[in-house]
Amino acid sequence: WSEDRFNEIIKETSVFIKEVGYNPKAVAFVPISGWLGDNMLEESPNMSWYKGWQKETKAGVVKGKTLLDAIDAIEPPVRPSEKPLRLPLQDVYKIGGIGTVPVGRVETGIIKAGMVVTFAP
DSSP: OOHHHHHHHHHHHHHHHHHTTOOGGGSOOOOOBTTTTBTTSSOOTTOTTOOOEEEEETTEEEEESSHHHHHHTOOOOOOOTTSOOBOOEEEEEEETTTEEEEEEOOOBSOOOTTOOOOOOO
Protein backbone atom coordinates (compact mmCIF):
# COMPACT_ATOMS: atom_id res chain seq x y z
CA TRP A 1 0.00 0.00 0.00
CA SER A 2 2.78 2.40 -0.92
CA GLU A 3 1.93 6.02 -1.67
CA ASP A 4 5.30 6.42 -3.40
CA ARG A 5 4.58 3.50 -5.74
CA PHE A 6 1.09 4.84 -6.49
CA ASN A 7 2.51 8.29 -7.38
CA GLU A 8 5.16 6.64 -9.57
CA ILE A 9 2.44 4.76 -11.46
CA ILE A 10 0.43 7.98 -11.93
CA LYS A 11 3.50 9.73 -13.32
CA GLU A 12 4.34 6.93 -15.78
CA THR A 13 0.74 6.43 -16.86
CA SER A 14 0.20 10.17 -17.35
CA VAL A 15 3.02 10.28 -19.90
CA PHE A 16 1.34 7.53 -21.93
CA ILE A 17 -2.09 9.18 -21.60
CA LYS A 18 -0.65 12.44 -23.02
CA GLU A 19 1.05 10.57 -25.87
CA VAL A 20 -2.24 9.07 -27.05
CA GLY A 21 -3.97 12.46 -26.95
CA TYR A 22 -5.81 12.58 -23.63
CA ASN A 23 -5.54 15.01 -20.74
CA PRO A 24 -4.29 13.26 -17.57
CA LYS A 25 -6.21 15.83 -15.49
CA ALA A 26 -9.41 14.31 -16.91
CA VAL A 27 -8.50 10.83 -15.57
CA ALA A 28 -9.34 9.48 -12.10
CA PHE A 29 -6.41 7.54 -10.64
CA VAL A 30 -7.57 5.12 -7.93
CA PRO A 31 -5.31 2.77 -5.95
CA ILE A 32 -7.20 -0.53 -5.63
CA SER A 33 -6.75 -4.12 -4.64
CA GLY A 34 -9.02 -6.36 -6.67
CA TRP A 35 -7.90 -9.28 -4.54
CA LEU A 36 -9.02 -7.69 -1.28
CA GLY A 37 -11.60 -5.25 -2.68
CA ASP A 38 -9.80 -2.17 -1.36
CA ASN A 39 -11.15 1.11 -2.80
CA MET A 40 -13.34 -0.74 -5.27
CA LEU A 41 -16.79 -0.15 -3.78
CA GLU A 42 -15.94 1.35 -0.41
CA GLU A 43 -13.05 3.42 0.93
CA SER A 44 -10.20 1.24 2.20
CA PRO A 45 -8.79 1.50 5.73
CA ASN A 46 -5.45 0.16 4.36
CA MET A 47 -4.53 3.40 2.56
CA SER A 48 -4.82 6.20 5.10
CA TRP A 49 -2.60 8.36 2.87
CA TYR A 50 -5.14 8.25 0.02
CA LYS A 51 -7.43 11.30 0.14
CA GLY A 52 -9.37 10.54 -3.04
CA TRP A 53 -9.18 11.42 -6.72
CA GLN A 54 -10.31 14.42 -8.69
CA LYS A 55 -10.63 15.00 -12.39
CA GLU A 56 -11.57 17.87 -14.65
CA THR A 57 -14.71 17.56 -16.76
CA LYS A 58 -16.68 19.93 -18.98
CA ALA A 59 -19.05 20.45 -16.04
CA GLY A 60 -16.19 21.25 -13.62
CA VAL A 61 -14.10 19.31 -11.13
CA VAL A 62 -15.44 15.93 -9.99
CA LYS A 63 -14.15 14.18 -6.86
CA GLY A 64 -14.45 10.69 -5.42
CA LYS A 65 -12.64 7.99 -3.47
CA THR A 66 -13.43 4.60 -5.02
CA LEU A 67 -13.31 2.87 -8.39
CA LEU A 68 -17.12 2.81 -8.39
CA ASP A 69 -17.15 6.60 -7.89
CA ALA A 70 -14.76 6.95 -10.85
CA ILE A 71 -16.94 4.75 -13.06
CA ASP A 72 -20.06 6.68 -12.04
CA ALA A 73 -18.28 9.94 -12.94
CA ILE A 74 -17.70 8.90 -16.57
CA GLU A 75 -19.75 11.12 -18.86
CA PRO A 76 -21.40 9.13 -21.64
CA PRO A 77 -20.67 10.46 -25.12
CA VAL A 78 -23.33 12.55 -26.80
CA ARG A 79 -24.85 10.53 -29.62
CA PRO A 80 -26.33 12.40 -32.60
CA SER A 81 -29.71 10.67 -32.34
CA GLU A 82 -31.53 13.36 -34.37
CA LYS A 83 -29.57 12.45 -37.52
CA PRO A 84 -30.42 9.66 -39.99
CA LEU A 85 -29.58 6.11 -38.96
CA ARG A 86 -26.03 5.08 -39.84
CA LEU A 87 -25.05 1.57 -38.79
CA PRO A 88 -21.83 0.29 -40.37
CA LEU A 89 -21.97 -3.50 -40.55
CA GLN A 90 -19.20 -5.38 -38.82
CA ASP A 91 -20.38 -8.90 -39.60
CA VAL A 92 -23.31 -10.99 -40.78
CA TYR A 93 -24.32 -14.25 -39.11
CA LYS A 94 -26.61 -16.96 -40.44
CA ILE A 95 -28.33 -18.50 -37.44
CA GLY A 96 -30.46 -21.61 -37.94
CA GLY A 97 -34.10 -21.04 -37.01
CA ILE A 98 -33.63 -17.27 -36.91
CA GLY A 99 -32.13 -16.29 -40.25
CA THR A 100 -29.55 -13.75 -41.31
CA VAL A 101 -28.44 -11.43 -38.50
CA PRO A 102 -26.47 -8.29 -39.40
CA VAL A 103 -24.21 -6.96 -36.62
CA GLY A 104 -22.89 -3.42 -36.27
CA ARG A 105 -22.76 -0.30 -34.14
CA VAL A 106 -25.18 2.61 -34.37
CA GLU A 107 -23.09 5.70 -35.19
CA THR A 108 -25.95 8.17 -35.69
CA GLY A 109 -29.71 8.05 -35.37
CA ILE A 110 -31.66 5.42 -33.47
CA ILE A 111 -32.92 1.92 -34.16
CA LYS A 112 -35.95 0.35 -32.55
CA ALA A 113 -37.51 -3.09 -32.62
CA GLY A 114 -39.74 -3.51 -35.66
CA MET A 115 -38.14 -0.73 -37.71
CA VAL A 116 -37.84 -1.31 -41.43
CA VAL A 117 -34.34 -0.42 -42.59
CA THR A 118 -32.55 -0.42 -45.93
CA PHE A 119 -28.94 -1.56 -46.27
CA ALA A 120 -26.75 0.11 -48.88
CA PRO A 121 -23.07 -0.23 -49.77
